[in-house]
Amino acid sequence: MTRRDEYRTKPGVRVITGACPHDCPDTCAWEVAVEKGRALDLWGHPGHPFTAGRLCGKVDRYLERTYHPDRLRAPLRRGPDGAYSPISWETALAEISARLRGILDDPQYGPEAILPYSYGGTLGLLQGEGVAARLWNALGTSQLARTICAEAGSWGHRYTTGRPIAMDPMDFARARLILIWGSNTLTSNMHLWPQILAARKQGARALVIDPANTRTARAADEWIPIRPGTDAALALALMHVIIGEGLHDRDYVARHTLGFDALRERVAAWTPARAEAETGVPRARIVRLARAYATTRPAAIRLNYGLQRHRGGGMAVRAITCLPALIGSWRERGGGLQLSSSGSFHLDKRGLERPDLRPDPAPRTFNMIRLGDALSLEPHIRARALFRPRPVDPAPTAADAGPPVKALIVYNCNPAAVAPDLAAVRRGLARPDLLTVALEHFMTDTAKAADYVLPATTQLEHWDAHKSYGHLFFALNRPAIPPVGESLANSEIFRRLARALGRREPCFEEPDEQILERFVAAQTHPSFRSITWARLLAEGFARLDVPDPYLPFAEGGFPTPSGKCEFFSQTMADDGYDPVPNYTPPAYTERASATDDALCCISPPAHSFLNSSFVNVERLRRRERAPCVFIHPEDARARDIDDGASVILESRVGRVELPARVSEDVIRGTVLAPGIWWTSDTPDQKGINELTPQDETDMGGGAVFYDISVRVRPTTSSDAAGPA
Ligand SMILES: Nc1nc2c(c(=O)[nH]1)N[C@H]1C(S)=C(S)[C@@H](COP(=O)(O)OP(=O)(O)OC[C@H]3O[C@@H](n4cnc5c(=O)[nH]c(N)nc54)[C@H](O)[C@@H]3O)O[C@H]1N2
């Protein structure tokens, strides 16, 4: 008997369907057993083909997180002594709206002095940007470019294939060769693994290209270690071999790609020997890999965002995205590539987010990865934080800076842990004249810096709807339990705030369920034809109305200007880029001198956390033990670092102290600090993003979390009393 059957037979227990809200490609559908308003259990929906009845180890603990004793239960106000005391919603909203109105009405400041700041706490269409966007549009506040995760790769992907469209992840089961490229699949995309296992049962090989011997690399057939940020060099050399040996699909290339001659000319110089010097992958292995990839059919690539958190990340994704078109693997079921499937969802969000309410000209846009700069009172520093995604966009000057940010409204995000240059973020948040409001579940590092902390509901307590960036299903989330404590859904908090600010538009009266019902009804794209509100209420989720099997580019039809996969992109030339795939070396390789012994620091996801979420769930924290940094034995020996010893990592912008774990599971020249811990768990009360500069990737203004030059040395007695 399944858990569902078991609970359904119990009197007084109801089973309610929902969806995981987290920033994860798997977008699982779940079921929750509820008795007398209390959730008893939660599990993966057995009827959802991708979820297949299982949740990950983190969300298996979602009830512990929801009913955690530290869950925020009432609005909090920080007093002059720094201590927080509970206040009523009426008082909180009256005081916050009075402060905001002061800013809005002051001719020195105005609406642009308010900065909303949010990211992936929930990816829900409603509790994410839905009602929030209505309010920011209506007020005309500064806008936020949400660049912290995937921007470089998304631009590189779009320039090449037009939209982020992927092969159906279920079809990985039919591949014969699978390249897992910059993805720790077992950690960050675990529901793809059964498909990969099914393929291997049929004789497929799975190869992992990663600087670290991750749990995925250990479970796969081969680990191909690579220096961080050099993947474009590898891709160019693979194309060098494939074209040089005539292994490309001439027919597919002729009919469905643009710029083959330019590509051939470019990769001619990318011999495997040259790529070996950049990537550290031996030339013979590059040749073997190229031949295997071009001749094993079908061949699939799972590319993830890990490899685009480098200076040249956009170009790297662009170069890799050319591969399936070159060998024609889009033709076959089980062939192609997956980075993101989000481009298969053609959602019309106009009614939901109301961009029509936004003033014209549009207010300024800040790049979220430069929050530290954005909060500066110096116009020339603030101007650096204005969003400038392409080289052709003029570099803003102090004259463009606009008013200082006087109010920061944070929701679904923990910038005091996840954003680059934490010292700059901290300086900004500490400004006495800055009003900071945080909508949260817990007292995160960001909430601890806020003037007002407003308790938000979790996914068990509110309505929402979800697309996916890792498969083709749309999902509805129904509330299963009443709000914990006095918490309110983001949507309700923003509606109440809108009314407290005197907004009378009917869109701030509309209840959640009705907003979602209207949103679903407003979708006119053919892929939504059979997805109705009634069906979502009855079934909980629905596959997009796209063909099954889904072979998006078997016959070409790329949504690019030319309708082809663009090896040559005129749009890129117009945007100020090299129009043909190229290699931009990572920033950390620019050594100050020949004797410089700097290493590259990367900090990919910890298995049991989701970015900085779940760190406070006791059982998950115990599983991750403690913050640490992995270092290769030779790098450790050269620096007199013993396993377990405390070390100092220093970058251009900051320093942190961590215990070292000496291990061959990370390549020489790279150190790896897993996960984003809360500062309360770290030896020096400093998060890993102390080290990350506010530098931007080549495309889209993304963050360079894995392209940091650091010096690593043992901690000495003088460090204890060292600079703060
Ligand atoms: N458990 C868990 N799951 C998560 C998350 C989490 O924090 N924890 N985060 C979620 C989020 S926000 C996202 S964006 C997604 C995807 O998140 P991703 O950041 O793509 O996560 P990973 O799959 O861990 O991929 C990172 C892998 O890339 C490797 N890597 C780093 N630099 C390079 C490089 O230059 N080249 C190559 N080839 N590899 C490199 C790292 O060693 C790591 O194994 O995962 C989501 N899922």
Ligand SMILES: Nc1nc2c(c(=O)[nH]1)N[C@H]1C(S)=C(S)[C@@H](COP(=O)(O)OP(=O)(O)OC[C@H]3O[C@@H](n4cnc5c(=O)[nH]c(N)nc54)[C@H](O)[C@@H]3O)O[C@H]1N2
């Ligand atoms: N060094 C380093 N830094 C990184 C990364 C890395 O790999 N290394 N990864 C980057 C990536 S890929 C990403 S996507 C970002 C992620 O950065 P964030 O989007 O900030 O993700 P989380 O750290 O999970 O924080 C989300 C917060 O939202 C809250 N939250 C969840 N649901 C709700 C809700 O319904 N309402 C409200 N009000 N709050 C809610 C949670 O409690 C949590 O504190 O971090 C980036 N930072």
Ligand code: SF4
């Ligand atoms: S975090 Fe990802 S794998 Fe885990 S339950 Fe949510 S969607 Fe599924």
Ligand SMILES: [Mo]
């Ligand atoms: Mo992300």
